Amino acid sequence: MDLHPSGALYWREQAALVVGDLHFEKASSYHRSGQFLPPYDTAETLRRLAEALTCFAPQRLILLGDVFHDGAAWERMAQADRDRLSRIVDAVETIWVEGNHDAHFVPPGQTSHAVYRLGGITFRHIMEEAGDVPEISAHYHPAAVIRHRGARLRRACFVCTQHRLLLPAFGAFTGGLDVCDAALAAFHGRETQLYLLGSKAVFAAPQGLAAG
């Protein structure tokens, strides 16, 4: 499998590109409360998605939940962004997996899955902690901190164990949850491998970073 610095995962055998937590229209969801964040996160996330699609030219696109920041996000999207998204999902076979932010919501004409299985792997938004069926999920927006020569760097990351793979959030304005957080206790072990998103490449982190 290929890990892309945008946070996308490409599964070569199945020609499938997987992205999670796009959180379209996150900025505009704050406008209601009077916090006018720049409403360009959707356009930016779409731009990155188009880049990743150009890079791998997949046949399938698996959207791993929380594509929309909330149920009304589709309505708020600028027409141009809606059109761009429609063109993308029409061009490849697109699988919509439900998230917790956008549960049951997909754009008109699309259908969603709570869980999706492909080639022996289970795709769902929030991981199932037990079981040894290989599973790829999103939801936690994992990020890790590295200290280096007195400086500190925080980066979104892929989190990987024998049977589980967590994707970083793909959306432009999505924050991160530290891999050391108790919510990710299932990953606190020496065998966990982190892959940090650099600006142009993905880097394997030294082991032992994901500790409780």
Place this chain on the structure above:
Amino acid sequence: MIVFAPTGAGKTLAGFLPSFLDIADRGSDGTLHTLYISPLKALAVDVHRNIAAPIEALDLPVTFETRTGDTPSSRRQRQKTKPPDFLMTTPESLALLLSYEDASAYFAGLRYIVIDELHAFFDNKRGDLLALGLARLATLAPAAVRVGLSATIDKLDAARSWLCRDGGQIVTVPQAVPPQIDILQTDNRIPWSGHMARHALPELYAAISDARMSVVFVNTRAQAEFIFQQLWQLNDRNLRIAVHHGSLERELRRKVEARMAAGGLDCVVATSSLDLGLDWADVDLVIQVGAPKGVSRLLQRVGRANHRLDEPSRAILLPTNRFEYLECVAAQAEIADHNLDGAAFRQGGYDVLAQHLFGVACSGPFFADALFAEIVTAAPYADMTRAQFDEILAFVTNGGYALQAYPQYNRLATLKDGSIVLREARMARQYRMNIGTIVESPMMKVKLRNRTLGSIEENFVVNLSPGDTFLFGGQVLTFEGITNAAVMVSRGKGGEAQIPSYGGGRLPLSSNLSTAVRRLIGSRSDWQELPEQISDWLRLHDDRSTLPDNTTLLVEIFPHRGRYHTVIYSFAGRNANQTLGFLLLRRMKRKGLRPLGFSMTDYALSVWSLTPPEDVGPLLDPDIMVDDFEEWLQDTPLLKRLFRDAAIISGLVERRHPGQVKTGRQILFSSDLIYDVLRRHEPDHILLQAVRRDAMQGLIDAGRLADTLHQLHGNIVCRRLDMISPMAVPLILQITRENIIRSDEDDDLLHDLEEEVIRAANVESIH
């Protein structure tokens, strides 16, 4: 009116005299009569204490109270409904009072506005906020008279037009006795570089032992911590020595202030937290450790000693390295000649105006035309165009983006009569939580078991690992970990501590003092006042290279450890030198010289490269401020850093308050992400313009750099040397300690880290 008088002349009292007379005449009418505004909370408290005596002696029927961020909320509530006659406050608290719906009634009876330490407001965003507040007050209380007080203003006319609406008087009280300023003498070697004064600590201790009560002023908190600790190690006479700086717990600071006032201390080591006009009881000696950086600033500090007009203030300067020694001698001469620094007046920040406009909306409906007319009466905004104003108003209304869809969520709404109102009252609460222009790195409480010792920058803490030791509040502490958003520490077991390196707060050398330093270097007859080791150092430099002076720009090129150093003696101050360093990196890279990095001081800049430049003329052509500058500005992380502040001041993102715990899922937005996205999708957005403007005036210091390059371009003296020159030594020594590339170029650091990660994990990058 401006009262310009030396420290100790009683100008604070003079500032209140018109108020005393007026209220004695007319009596109190139960509304606010006089507003006293100072840049420091502590000063407001101090003045409150000091006017009590005359008020009691004159038996004036007045009530007087302070109001700052520290005032208990019960008293603040009461002050809202039942104001005192005299209120002592800060620009932030004034902004808060102005944002209440009853502001116009509250201030309607105001007669006098006394602004202390007026000079402290000319060159920063707090001054912008105050100027806007004064413009507002002029509308609410047109009869109120403004009185500005200062001991250190150079351009009195410019200061007058900043403060006064029409004309205005200047009352000048001449200095009766000039201050007596000496430089601390030591037989030890004066270091080439460094700032910790290790070479003269016993002499420093002797000086404070001889004084009745002394204040040792330092430039950074790290210096304060270090010197305080070292003095205690030398303290065999059991002097009562305390430390005072901004990150100590408020209670601890108040305790130190109270003990000083009561004569219960022999010496206080302090940063600028004690800079401004506090009338400390009986200080008879001020010691300045490190470079004064500016004549006015030094004079201000020296004025802390001896408040009697007929006796000189006594001060001792302790330069911590050789360039600082020159700076101290130059400053002595400038003070003797009454040659003060020109105050730098600034163009008002757009982010501050955005904050102010929202505050006005919180206080009630307004008309855009009238508000614009009011804003341009504030000196920092005098040049503002209506188009700029409208853009900022649009930003306050709905973010002011080119892409805009939901007018129903606008923060402001325009009514039929054209007046503009706040759409929802609850937004006023949000505004009031965010007032102010000072954005510090988020602070974390430092706790020793259950006791809070103070707060420390989060940026410092994130670099600590459990077991690391650092100096704080004069003691060595061991970092244990972070619990409930507090830094847990235990007492360290002696030994060397890793000293906190607090960022920021480093002032660049003033142009005035910079000229004086170069004059001193160029004038051999004045060298006799220098200790032998310093004049020998200059002579040696003259033998090996050339002395820099006021009319030429000295550039040296020499090999050192496999690299070529190009050293430029610009004397333009650290900010301008830093900008020039970044620009030269670009230009040299393009010319194939393979530059690797640079280091700078206030005086000079060294860029090192694998190939030496052939001809430095084209390299330093002033056109570097056009093409290379524009390119560099596009992606400098310096702007990203300024954007963090502007995003908070303008109200785009909410301020984080001390003790506020982040929830597991980050609710707070990273302003860095916002900056990147905004820059790509709307590069001309008003907030990006705001950041550019700020950068040009401060951090980047573009004006000063351009001036320097233009003045000296035809007069470059380039010396090619076989080895490092005596004056370049401090720069080269600095490289090992403080690599500017690493601390300022996030991208380079990232790259370095990524490589390290690859090496550590022994894997290739994966695509």
